[in-house]
Amino acid sequence: MLPLKEKDRPIVRALLDAGCCARCILRFCCVSLQSAYRQNYEDLTCELQSFADTRETSISGDSAEKEQQDVPPCKKIRLDIEKGGDEDGKDVKESAEKTESNICVVCLGVLQHFCDKDFAKKIAETVMAEKYEFHSLVLSVSLPAQLSVREHSAWLLVKKEMREKTMCLGKDDVIQVKEAYKWILHSLVSQELGVPALAKSLFEVSVGFKHPETDGDCHFLAATCSGCFKPAKNKQSVFTRMAVVKALEKITEESFRRKFSCPPKRPTTLCALQEIQCLHVPVFVAGRYNKFSRTLPQTPWVIDGERRMESSVEELITAPLLSAFQAEGFNFSSSGREDVDVRTLGNGRPFAVELLNPHKAQFSTEEVHQLQETINKSSSKIRVRDLQIVTREAVGHMKEGEEEKTKSYCALIWTQRPIEENDIEFLNDIKDLNIAQKTPLRVLHRRPLAVRQRVIHTMSAQYRDSHHFCLQLRTQAGTYIKEFVHGDFGRTRPNLCDLMKTETDILELDVESVDVDWPPVIPEPESQKGRSSLPEHQHKDTPPSQEDIQCHPLGSLF
Amino acid sequence: MEDTEIRGAPSVIDRYFTKWYKTDLKGKPCEDHCVLQHSNRICVITLAETHPLLQKGKAIKSISYQISSACSRLENKVSGKSKRGGQFLTELAPLCRITSTDGEEFTIFSCVRGRLLEVNADILTRPNLLLEKPSTEGYIAIILPKFEESKSITEGLLTRTEYEDVVSKRAAMKGLRNHYWYITMQCTDAWEGGRAKWHTCNILEPKKKKVQKGELSTRRQFLYL
Numbered sequence: 001m002l003p004l005k006e007k008d009r010p011i012v013r014a015l016l017d018a019g020c021c022a023r024c025i026l027r028f029c030c031v032s033l034q035s036a037y038r039q040n041y042e043d044l045t046c047e048l049q050s051f052a053d054t055r056e057t058s059i060s061g062d063s064a065e066k067e068q069q070d071v072p073p074c075k076k077i078r079l080d081i082e083k084g085g086d087e088d089g090k091d092v093k094e095s096a097e098k099t100e101s102n103i104c105v106v107c108l109g110v111l112q113h114f115c116d117k118d119f120a121k122k123i124a125e126t127v128m129a130e131k132y133e134f135h136s137l138v139l140s141v142s143l144p145a146q147l148s149v150r151e152h153s154a155w156l157l158v159k160k161e162m163r164e165k166t167m168c169l170g171k172d173d174v175i176q177v178k179e180a181y182k183w184i185l186h187s188l189v190s191q192e193l194g195v196p197a198l199a200k201s202l203f204e205v206s207v208g209f210k211h212p213e214t215d216g217d218c219h220f221l222a223a224t225c226s227g228c229f230k231p232a233k234n235k236q237s238v239f240t241r242m243a244v245v246k247a248l249e250k251i252t253e254e255s256f257r258r259k260f261s262c263p264p265k266r267p268t269t270l271c272a273l274q275e276i277q278c279l280h281v282p283v284f285v286a287g288r289y290n291k292f293s294r295t296l297p298q299t300p301w302v303i304d305g306e307r308r309m310e311s312s313v314e315e316l317i318t319a320p321l322l323s324a325f326q327a328e329g330f331n332f333s334s335s336g337r338e339d340v341d342v343r344t345l346g347n348g349r350p351f352a353v354e355l356l357n358p359h360k361a362q363f364s365t366e367e368v369h370q371l372q373e374t375i376n377k378s379s380s381k382i383r384v385r386d387l388q389i390v391t392r393e394a395v396g397h398m399k400e401g402e403e404e405k406t407k408s409y410c411a412l413i414w415t416q417r418p419i420e421e422n423d424i425e426f427l428n429d430i431k432d433l434n435i436a437q438k439t440p441l442r443v444l445h446r447r448p449l450a451v452r453q454r455v456i457h458t459m460s461a462q463y464r465d466s467h468h469f470c471l472q473l474r475t476q477a478g479t480y481i482k483e484f485v486h487g488d489f490g491r492t493r494p495n496l497c498d499l500m501k502t503e504t505d506i507l508e509l510d511v512e513s514v515d516v517d518w519p520p521v522i523p524e525p526e527s528q529k530g531r532s533s534l535p536e537h538q539h540k541d542t543p544p545s546q547e548d549i550q551c552h553p554l555g556s557l558f
Numbered sequence: 559m560e561d562t563e564i565r566g567a568p569s570v571i572d573r574y575f576t577k578w579y580k581t582d583l584k585g586k587p588c589e590d591h592c593v594l595q596h597s598n599r600i601c602v603i604t605l606a607e608t609h610p611l612l613q614k615g616k617a618i619k620s621i622s623y624q625i626s627s628a629c630s631r632l633e634n635k636v637s638g639k640s641k642r643g644g645q646f647l648t649e650l651a652p653l654c655r656i657t658s659t660d661g662e663e664f665t666i667f668s669c670v671r672g673r674l675l676e677v678n679a680d681i682l683t684r685p686n687l688l689l690e691k692p693s694t695e696g697y698i699a700i701i702l703p704k705f706e707e708s709k710s711i712t713e714g715l716l717t718r719t720e721y722e723d724v725v726s727k728r729a730a731m732k733g734l735r736n737h738y739w740y741i742t743m744q745c746t747d748a749w750e751g752g753r754a755k756w757h758t759c760n761i762l763e764p765k766k767k768k769v770q771k772g773e774l775s776t777r778r779q780f781l782y783l
Contacts, residue, residue, distance in 0.1 A: 414567070438676075442574060445598040445702060449636050449675055486570045489602065490680055490687070490695035507567055 002026070002044075003033050004051055013052045014161045018263030020154060021104030022048045023111040023184075027175040028158050034183040041112060105263055106154045107177050108211045109270040110143065115181065120188035126276040127193060127205055131326075133360045134203035134280065136196045139186060141178045142208040144271070145244040146217035150264040151177070152248045156256065157263050202281045202361065208274035213267055215239075220259040221247040283355045284395055285321055286519040287372070287387035288348035289313060289334075294508070296381050297340040299332065309340065316382050318353055320374045326359035335398050335516045336407070336477065339509075346408075346513040348385060352395045363389060369525060386522045397518040406457060408512040409481050411471045412464075417502035424461040424469050427499065432457055438491040440483045454479040471496075472512070482506050571693065578712045579606055579721035580669045584650075588613075588728070591669050592693065593715060599708035601670050601701045603653060605692045608725055610664065612692055617659040618685040623677050625652045631677045631699065641702055644673040649714070653677065653699045656688075670711040672703035 004012065008029045015025045022045040023037055031037075036044075103109045113119075127137075155171055186197040189205070218239040222229050225247035229238040248256075256262075291298070291313055300315065301308040314332040322330060334351035338344050363371070372387035433456040439449050455476045462470040473481065480492070485506040487495035496504045571577070575594040583589045590606035605612060623631035629645075631653055636644040647653075647668040654677070656664045668674075677699045681688045688696035703711045716724065 441596055441600055441602070441700070442598060444675065444700070445596075445600055446639060448638050449641065487695065489697050490678075505567075505570060 002036055002047055002051065003031055004029055009052065009054075010161050010164075011158050012048060014157055015154065015263075016048070016052055018154065018157060019103075019105040019266050020263075021045075021107060021109075021112050023115075023180055024104055024106045024154070024177075027177070027180055028154065030173045030175060032175060037111075037180050037183050038187070041115070103267050103270050105266055106147070106150050107271075108144070108147065108150070108209075108214065108267055110147075110177060110209055111180060111184075113270060114207075114209070114273065115184045115188075117188055120185060120192050123185075123189050123205065123207065123276055124192035127278055130278050131359060132203060132278055132280060133362060134195060134201075136198050136201040137189070137193065137203045137205050138199065138201040139182055139189060139197055140204055140206040141181050142206060142274075143177060143241070144209060144211045144215070145239050145241045146211065146214045147177060148241060148244045148248060149217045149221070149260065150214075152256065153260055153262045153264045156253060204279045204281075206275075206277045206279065208277070209271045210274045211267070211269070211271045213269045217260070217264075218244050221251065224255055224259070225250050280358050280361060282392070283325060283327075283358050283361050284352055284390045284392055285325075285355065285368075285387065286350065286352040286390045286395065286398070287317075287384050288350050288519070289317060289344065290346075290348045290383040290385075291338065291342075291344040291381065292383070293381040294341045294343060298334070298337045301340065311379075311381070313382055316379050317351070317375055317384060320371060320378060321353055321355060324363070324371055324374075325355045325361065327355035327357060329356040330354060331356070333395070333398070335514055338511055339482075342509045342511060344511040344514070346511070348383070349511065349514045350398050350516050350518055352390065352398055352519075354392075354395075366525070369522075386519055388519055388522055390519060394518070398516060405477045405515045406474055407477050407479075407514055409473045409475065410510045410512050411473065411481060411485060411506050412508040413469050413471050413485060413496065414505045414507055415467055415469070415500060415502050416504070417500075418466040419463075419469065419500075420466075421463040423500075424463060427459045427461040427471065430456070430459055430499075433459075433494070435479070435484060435495070436493055437480055437483060438488070440480050440488050441491070452478065456484070468507075477514075481509060575602070576712075577718045577721075578669075578715035579718070579724075580667075580715055581606075581608075581721065581724050583667055583669075584665070589664060590721070591667065593669050593712070594693070594697075595712060599703055599705070600675070601672065601703060601711075603666070603669060603698045603701060604696070605666070605688070605698070606721070607692065608728075609692075610662070611656060611658060612689060616662075616689075618688060619657045619659045619661075621654060621656050621682055621685055621688070623654045623682075625654065631674065632679065634674045634677065636673070636675055641673055641675060644675055644702070647672060647674055647701060666698050668699070668701060669715065670701055670703055671707060672701040672711065675700040675702050 011029055012025055015028060020028070022041065025048055026036055026044075039047075102112075104112055151174075155174065182197075190197040221244060222238070228243045228247040228250070230243075231238050295309060296311060296313060297309050298313045300312045318330050318332060321327070331354040332351065333354075334349055336349065338349070368387055368389060372384050375382075375384045375387075435454050435456060437452050437454055439447050439452075456479065457474045457476070459474075460472045462472075464470060471485075473484075475481070480488075482488075483492045483495070485496045485504055487493075487497045571594060575596050578593040578595060579590060580593070581588075581590045583591060588608055588610050590608045592604045592606040594602040594604060596602075610616070611618070625631060631645070634645050636642065648671050649667070649669060651668040653666045653668055656666065658664070678687075678695075678697050681696055681698075690696065
């Protein structure tokens with residue numbers, strides 16, 4: 001039994017005449033009983049037909065009263081695309097009414113032909129073929145923009161009908177096509193895939209429809225509400241659904257009626273399925289990395305389309321992650337970055353990887369640790385620790401700390417003037433040295449020109465020979481160390497040349513620590529402790545034969 | 559070169575910059591400029607070591623970035639990553655004028671097309687930087703060429719080797735200095751008309767000018783003579 005009232009009868013009649021499908025009629029009658037939409041389409045159509053045909057005096061819903069002649073259209077409800085369209089042919093009017101317009105003028109068939117078990121099966125098959133790991137799904141529907149125009153046109157028809165009967169109804173009460181569609185399809189898809197279809201889920205299945213025949217429906221809006229349609233770089237057409245909805249809110253009823261037929265013209269073709277797409281929300285993986293090589297860039301280094309240096313920290317870390325999460329892409333970010341010729345030692349530099357559209361997203365702590373081992377075994381140039389799955393929000397902590405925190409470095413310095421041990425002792429006494437750095441020339445092409453005040457908290461110098469010493473520095477994050485040493489054409493003041501009163505240059509640089517306390521430290525599993533501490537031990541004691549990995553941070557020169 | 563031996567490693571300039579030269583600017587003998595181009599395309603304009611200012615113990619009287627009553631390079635301001643607002647310079651745009659204590663005035667030119675990012679204000683207060691460290695702290699200006707012109711802007715400039723060649727030829731022609739000047743000015747004037755017909759002079763017979771017609775396609779070609 002349909003929850004329709006006497007006041008709905010004229011609306012049902014008007015919409016039936018206009019060529020509206022049964023489910024769209026329920027929508028315009030604001031029926032919010034979900035089961036009504038899930039009924040078999042043919043049965044629903046017959047029921048509505050009989051409701052419309054019933055005399056106003058009698059009570060609705062008596063199917064026994066239904067006349068014989070109403071039955072055939074119900075059985076022939078499957079449309080015949082080839083026929084129809086000839087609305088003016090008076091001699092064939094009778095037959096035309098029955099065959100031409102079974103495609104709904106409002107939903108263009110979405111609620112008629114894409115709502116059944118077969119279609120749910122098709123969705124399920126597409127999803128299964130992609131081999132995702134998921135425990136629930138959210139269904140999203142993308143409809144052609146002109147559906148909003150047609151909806152508006154039908155709504156004006158309903159409004160006219162109501163005005164005559166002095167009823168009132170708001171457009172917001174009408175059930176949206178998408179909503180009705182999901183009411184029907186959710187349970188069907190859910191049955192096919194064996195997981196619940198929810199309003200929110202990490203896994204999204206989107207179904208898109210197109211209807212090229214009526215794409216022109218929207219065009220008249222551009223003339224009346226040109227402000228709503230602004231071309232955007234990434235949009236194929238200016239007639240996006242949002243723009244059309246906005247324009248429809250602005251346009252007056254009179255103007256709309258003048259330019260668009262009310263009720264909408266009957267279509268000759270059915271909506272077509274554009275695509276069924278699956279998307280899993282990104283997974284974020286964080287950790288800390290060490291870089292032991294002076295010939296390994298952090299990210300792929302490409303100049304004029306040509307690759308410089310093979311591999312990169314980013315690639316070494318993300319390759320195993322991409323294959324484990326079966327992700328389609330990634331975004332790598334880190335708390336600052338080091339130059340290609342700079343090593344990152346100590347506890348390493350915090351980083352986070354956003355894995356896009358992962359097909360597998362659930363990993364246990366042990367599995368993540370295993371992944372870390374895989375990364376570490378793949379190369380001796382880097383080492384990862386504290387690998388973990390984190391939330392998108394938590395990744396923010398990494399960037400927050402970037403400017404305020406301190407970083408420690410160790411640099412090998414060359415001096416032009418020969419030095420004695422006591423020539424560098426004064427450096428140890430300098431505390432919280434304020435320096436002004438103009439944007440270094442080496443990054444000036446891509447960063448704004450500015451003078452930045454930075455603090456060098458402490459320095460400690462160790463004498464090497466008459467032209468070399470090691471300088472350990474603890475500085476405010478964001479200090480350009482190389483420029484502090486060589487002065488960058490006098491653009492960093494004061495610089496080490498000023499302090500030493502001779503020309504100085506930096507030969508090697510290591511990051512000793514990045515003091516950002518995120519991500520949290522992951523204790524090594526007991527069983528792993530012995531094994532995993534070994535590689536690190538090796539890094540520290542490997543003889544100079546392996547140039548990249550050496551004992552003293554600045555050992556390679558000595 | 560000597561420097562490299564002392565440190566056993568290339569200097570900052572050798573590591574990141576390519577040196578380009580432009581000699582005898584505006585036909586004025588030995589007024590050589592050096593352009594240090596970073597691998598990221600940024601150019602630092604400096605005096606070449608052969609510039610008259612750096613010779614024979616000259617001292618600087620004044621430096622002015624006010625190149626006309628309406629335009630001062632010191633007022634140049636750039637903002638944002640794209641360096642909006644910077645003055646756009648062509649090859650022969652003057653950057654500053656330097657007067658030596660003996661009253662000679664020298665104009666320093668941009669040498670490359672691009673946006674002016676900054677000029678070195680430090681040399682106004684410490685003019686000796688210019689004499690003591692002409693290729694580092696005594697730089698004149700920093701220019702950002704257009705991305706698409708980053709290769710072509712140095713086409714009319716000399717490489718370090720070509721420059722050294724010019725310098726040694728200059729030394730060899732010391733005895734013919736006057737004639738050489740004359741020839742240089744002739745050719746430079748021709749060049750400034752763009753691609754122009756030009757005259758060559760037989761250096762050995764300066765009095766009898768032997769005129770050859772030809773086309774000057776690059777500045778480099780001229781300097782090989």
